[in-house]
Amino acid sequence: MADIHFNKDQGSKLKLFTPGPVFVPEWVLKELSKPNDTHRSVPYQEMHKQAREGIQKLLYTENDCFIFTSSATGIMEACVRNLVNKDEKALFLSIGAFGDRWYEIGVKNGKNAIKEGVEWGKALKPEIVKDILSKDHYSAVFLQSNETSTGVYNPMEEIIPIIKDSGALVCVDTTSSIAGVKIEIDKLRIDVCLASVQKCLALPPGLAIASISQHALEKAEKVENRGFYFDFVYFKKKSNSNETPTTPPIPQIRALVAQLDYILNEEGIENRFIRHTRLGKRTRIWARDMNLEMFPEKGYESNTVSTMRNSINLDCGKMVNEMLSKGYRIVNGYGDLANKTFRIGHMGEITIKDLEEMLETLTDVISAQRLNKISTN
Amino acid sequence: MADIHFNKDQGSKLKLFTPGPVFVPEWVLKELSKPNDTHRSVPYQEMHKQAREGIQKLLYTENDCFIFTSSATGIMEACVRNLVNKDEKALFLSIGAFGDRWYEIGVKNGKNAIKEGVEWGKALKPEIVKDILSKDHYSAVFLQSNETSTGVYNPMEEIIPIIKDSGALVCVDTTSSIAGVKIEIDKLRIDVCLASVQKCLALPPGLAIASISQHALEKAEKVENRGFYFDFVYFKKKSNSNETPTTPPIPQIRALVAQLDYILNEEGIENRFIRHTRLGKRTRIWARDMNLEMFPEKGYESNTVSTMRNSINLDCGKMVNEMLSKGYRIVNGYGDLANKTFRIGHMGEITIKDLEEMLETLTDVISAQRLNKISTN
Numbered sequence: 001m002a003d004i005h006f007n008k009d010q011g012s013k014l015k016l017f018t019p020g021p022v023f024v025p026e027w028v029l030k031e032l033s034k035p036n037d038t039h040r041s042v043p044y045q046e047m048h049k050q051a052r053e054g055i056q057k058l059l060y061t062e063n064d065c066f067i068f069t070s071s072a073t074g075i076m077e078a079c080v081r082n083l084v085n086k087d088e089k090a091l092f093l094s095i096g097a098f099g100d101r102w103y104e105i106g107v108k109n110g111k112n113a114i115k116e117g118v119e120w121g122k123a124l125k126p127e128i129v130k131d132i133l134s135k136d137h138y139s140a141v142f143l144q145s146n147e148t149s150t151g152v153y154n155p156m157e158e159i160i161p162i163i164k165d166s167g168a169l170v171c172v173d174t175t176s177s178i179a180g181v182k183i184e185i186d187k188l189r190i191d192v193c194l195a196s197v198q199k200c201l202a203l204p205p206g207l208a209i210a211s212i213s214q215h216a217l218e219k220a221e222k223v224e225n226r227g228f229y230f231d232f233v234y235f236k237k238k239s240n241s242n243e244t245p246t247t248p249p250i251p252q253i254r255a256l257v258a259q260l261d262y263i264l265n266e267e268g269i270e271n272r273f274i275r276h277t278r279l280g281k282r283t284r285i286w287a288r289d290m291n292l293e294m295f296p297e298k299g300y301e302s303n304t305v306s307t308m309r310n311s312i313n314l315d316c317g318k319m320v321n322e323m324l325s326k327g328y329r330i331v332n333g334y335g336d337l338a339n340k341t342f343r344i345g346h347m348g349e350i351t352i353k354d355l356e357e358m359l360e361t362l363t364d365v366i367s368a369q370r371l372n373k374i375s376t377n
Numbered sequence: 378m379a380d381i382h383f384n385k386d387q388g389s390k391l392k393l394f395t396p397g398p399v400f401v402p403e404w405v406l407k408e409l410s411k412p413n414d415t416h417r418s419v420p421y422q423e424m425h426k427q428a429r430e431g432i433q434k435l436l437y438t439e440n441d442c443f444i445f446t447s448s449a450t451g452i453m454e455a456c457v458r459n460l461v462n463k464d465e466k467a468l469f470l471s472i473g474a475f476g477d478r479w480y481e482i483g484v485k486n487g488k489n490a491i492k493e494g495v496e497w498g499k500a501l502k503p504e505i506v507k508d509i510l511s512k513d514h515y516s517a518v519f520l521q522s523n524e525t526s527t528g529v530y531n532p533m534e535e536i537i538p539i540i541k542d543s544g545a546l547v548c549v550d551t552t553s554s555i556a557g558v559k560i561e562i563d564k565l566r567i568d569v570c571l572a573s574v575q576k577c578l579a580l581p582p583g584l585a586i587a588s589i590s591q592h593a594l595e596k597a598e599k600v601e602n603r604g605f606y607f608d609f610v611y612f613k614k615k616s617n618s619n620e621t622p623t624t625p626p627i628p629q630i631r632a633l634v635a636q637l638d639y640i641l642n643e644e645g646i647e648n649r650f651i652r653h654t655r656l657g658k659r660t661r662i663w664a665r666d667m668n669l670e671m672f673p674e675k676g677y678e679s680n681t682v683s684t685m686r687n688s689i690n691l692d693c694g695k696m697v698n699e700m701l702s703k704g705y706r707i708v709n710g711y712g713d714l715a716n717k718t719f720r721i722g723h724m725g726e727i728t729i730k731d732l733e734e735m736l737e738t739l740t741d742v743i744s745a746q747r748l749n750k751i752s753t754n
Contacts, residue, residue: 011411011631012420021415021624032628033410034388036581038398038706043389069448069583070606071623077606105605198624204413206446206583206626228482229447229454246448247575249583249626250398251409254388329415 017330017358019148019176019305019345020199027262028203031255039250045242051253052242054260055209058178058269059193061185063211066235067256069248072175072196072208077105078230079142079171079192082220084111088139091168093129096120097149097334098173102142114138120150120337123300126158133166140169146177149334151307151343152296153181160188169216175199179263180276180304180347191216197252200276200304202348203259207252212236276303279346279355286359290366295341304347307333309340314369316342322365328358391706394735396525396553396682396722397576404639405580408632416627422619428630429619431637432586435555435646436570438562440588443612444633446626449552449573449585454482455607456519456548456569459597461488465516468545470506473497474526474711475550479519491515497527497714500677506536510543517546523554526711528684528720529673530558537565546593552576556640557653557681557724568593574629577653577681579725580636584629589613653680656723656732663736667743672718681724684710686717691746693719699742705735 016023037043048067055065068075084090084106092103094117106113116132118124124143141163146153156172163170171192174183178193180200185193191213198205212232220232228234234245263272280303287294287308295307310316316332316339323330333341344362346355393400414420425444432442445452461467461483469480471494483490493509495501501520518540523530533549540547548569551560555570557577562570568590575582589609597609605611611622640649657680664671664685672684687693693709693716700707710718721739723732 009411009420012414013412014414016415018415021413021627024412029410029412033406034386035390035401035406036398037389037391038393038395039582040708041706043386069446069451071446071625073623074446074451074606077604081604101605108603108605108608110602196624204626204628205416205624206629225487226485227454227458228478228485229451231485246450247398247573247582248448249581249629251581251628252583252626329418331417 013327014324014329015327015354015358017328017344017346017350019331019343020196020347021205022199022202022345022348023350024202024204025349028255028259031258032204032251034254036250036254039243039247044250047253047257048242048244050257051260052239054257054264055211057264058260059183059185059211060187061193061211063185063213064236064239065209065211066232066239067244067248067253068208068210068230069244069246070208071205072173072194073101073105074230075194075208075210076102076142076173077109078232079140079194080106080109080111081230082223082226082232083140083169083171083192083216085139085223088112089114089136091116091132091138091141093117093124093132093141093143095122095124095144095150095152095154096147098144098147098175102173106142121152121295122297123152124154124159126155126162129159129162133162138166138168140171142171143173145172145174145183146181146302146304148176148305149337150295151302151305152300153177153302155300156183156188160190164189169219176347177302177304179272182273185211197256200347201256201259203252203255206249207256275351276346278352279303279350280306282352282355283344283346283359290363304345306344306346307341308343310342312370314342314366319365319369323362326361326365328361330362390704391701392704392731392735394705394707394721394723394727396708396720397573397724398582399576399579399722399725400727401579401581402726405632405636408635409581409628411631413627413631416620416624421627424630424634425619425621427634428637429616431634431641432588434641435637436560436562436588437564438570438588440562440590441613441616442586442588443609443616444621444625444630445585445587445607446621446623447585447607448582449550449571450478450482451607452571452585452587453479453519453550454486455609456517456571457483457486457488458607459600459603459609460517460546460548460569460593462516462600465489466491466513468493468509468515468518470494470501470509470518470520472499472501472521472527472529472531473524475521475524475552479550483519498529498672499674500529501531501536503532503535503539506539510539515543515545517548519548520550522549522551522560523558523679523681525553525682526714527672528679528682529677530554530679532677533560533565537567541566546596553724554679554681556649559650562588574633577724578633578636580629580632583626584633652728653723655729656680656727657683659729659732660721660723660736667740681722683721683723684718685721687719689747691719691743692716696742696746700739703738703742705738707739
């Protein structure tokens with residue numbers, strides 16, 4: 001029986017400059033190991049209420065906010081199942097791998113799914129969105145704010161009003177920008193804003209959250225075959241008493257409450273956005289100094305994950321491994337973009353000082369690789 | 378902005394005698410707060426492999442085991458979506474609230490769902506199952522081993538072979554018995570054995586696991602509209618490289634690995650089953666001494682959650698609250714069974730000594746309530 005070797009290590013000491021999961025600060029980690037009551041108890045309901053209200057502040061919304069035991073992909077599927085009827089068309093505006101995934105979710109759930117988009121590295125500009133929407137009528141539109149695979153940030157304030165004016169419900173996946181980039185849900189009239197928490201929120205994975213508009217809830221009531229696990233209507237019913245339909249990941253909810261407190265009451269939400277903007281800018285200056293082109297088109301670069309084009313012919317896999325040996329994790333390009341691009345995540349609790357230190361090491365690694373290449377040629 | 382009062386408590390000090398979530402031991406809690414690498418890393422893959430292999434040992438199976446970011450209800454929906462085609466009939470054998478939930482999941486996912494069962498408090502006996510199966514042909518059958526709402530344990534070794542011999546795939550929800558009651562998956566030829574981990578495994582919630590037979594995987598490949606998030610075929614593909622399709626709850630997986638190590642290599646799995654049997658027996662002896670009838674029919678009482686009929690006219694809500702004030706959480710009956718029954722969970726790491734202490738307090742609380750009733754009559 002007892003022939004498995006279980007590894008009892010002390011956890012990772014790596015400094016993560018990844019587009020999630022990211023470095024989790026000590027004050028969050030210690031929340032995870034506190035003993036909990038059950039999810040059908042007054043203490044849980046109080047905690048859940050704090051989480052709900054904190055998420056509302058984070059998203060500038062009065063819409064109700066649900067907590068899901070799933071990754072963000074689960075809520076992407078939830079949106080598709082709750083908001084699109086058989087006789088309706090769903091539009092997936094893709095600018096990269098996660099947009100493509102949402103379209104695939106639409107198809108695999110038997111919806112009339114249409115994918116439109118732009119070349120990877122480009123953003124959805126207003127005229128493009130207008131053009132797409134002029135061709136047909138869609139009952140719901142699905143898109144990312146920040147596309148983790150390409151490092152592009154869509155101009156949300158310009159394109160969301162256009163989509164809303166078409167009469168469609170709009171669902172936005174903000175997984176890799178929530179708590180890092182300001183997005184005002186009620187001002188933009190976003191029906192569902194969803195995200196997981198292991199990116200700019202700097203929490204461990206295991207939880208996903210979403211704000212849901214009244215319009216979306218009313219629509220869900222009319223959609224057949226919504227299923228059970230992700231049924232928005234059931235979530236709303238339980239949310240009214242600060243509960244979830246099924247057992248939630250209590251440690252992560254406790255950690256979320258602590259982190260919302262830190263963000264809203266200690267760092268300050270606007271300061272957090274400013275810090276992420278600075279992290280993005282600093283990384284792009286470094287890239288320019290290294291003769292590395294940015295993969296995203298100018299003006300649409302993400303401030304949470306920087307994607308550099310491998311314009312100086314690096315061995316990106318080797319570079320990632322050398323950084324690992326120096327205690328840092330950065331990541332190669334996503335899927336087919338591996339070695340054509342590489343990525344640095346600067347999300348969550350990373351400071352400018354942390355970033356500077358990492359970039360110094362990365363500069364050395366790249367310089368050594370280039371020197372070595374010259375000497376072996 | 379900063380007007381939310383966040384509660385920074387030290388966690389619950391309650392002793393949980395609940396049917397989940399349950400008391401989580403210190404050695405598990407401390408695993409949760411270790412820093413983690415990402416889910417696309419070698420250290421994660423090694424951890425995932427240990428979890429997979431440990432679950433296989435726990436379930437006496439060579440079937441692959443998947444890890445889901447969901448509660449058990451998510452995998453109940455996954456089974457329905459992955460294993461039942463449009464032209465097929467699915468049979469839900471219900472003996473309580475969670476059996477009814479599985480049937481509801483079948484209906485809400487548009488399947489041809491048929492519910493059969495027995496009166497709450499009774500078990501599915503072989504002749505009943507034979508009779509039900511003789512009436513029609515079902516491509517898949519869904520049932521609980523241990524029904525948390527009634528405290529009944531079905532005679533799995535007698536009824537599963539009957540279901541398998543009908544040619545149906547069989548899915549068993551073992552949420553409230555896994556790691557507490559022995560179930561040999563390969564011997565019984567169970568196609569999907571699913572469970573969450575916040576019960577006899579004594580882990581915090583946020584994770585669910587399942588073993589999946591080759592037969593079930595082959596069937597899933599032929600089922601349309603399986604969706605994306607719970608697609609068994611995609612899970613299998615990622616499982617081959619010790620990964621999950623989307624970001625998993627890494628802290629809970631780390632805790633699972635530590636707990637599997639404890640169960641398999643320290644307590645010993647057979648010892649754990651024996652301990653749960655003793656906990657069940659001791660609770661039933663106590664109930665008899667208190668003139669409390671058991672709700673389940675004799676011989677089918679669960680050894681992980683005891684459901685007592687309120688045969689001595691207690692105010693169960695008041696009793697639960699009085700126990701709370703003394704540091705213990707026990708629970709009222711489920712749904713409509715509230716006050717007609719109440720429940721004591723004796724799952725996970727609870728020892729006979731823990732149980733004795735709690736029962737002593739409960740005896741006092743009940744005696745005081747009865748005395749008070751006599752004096753006020």
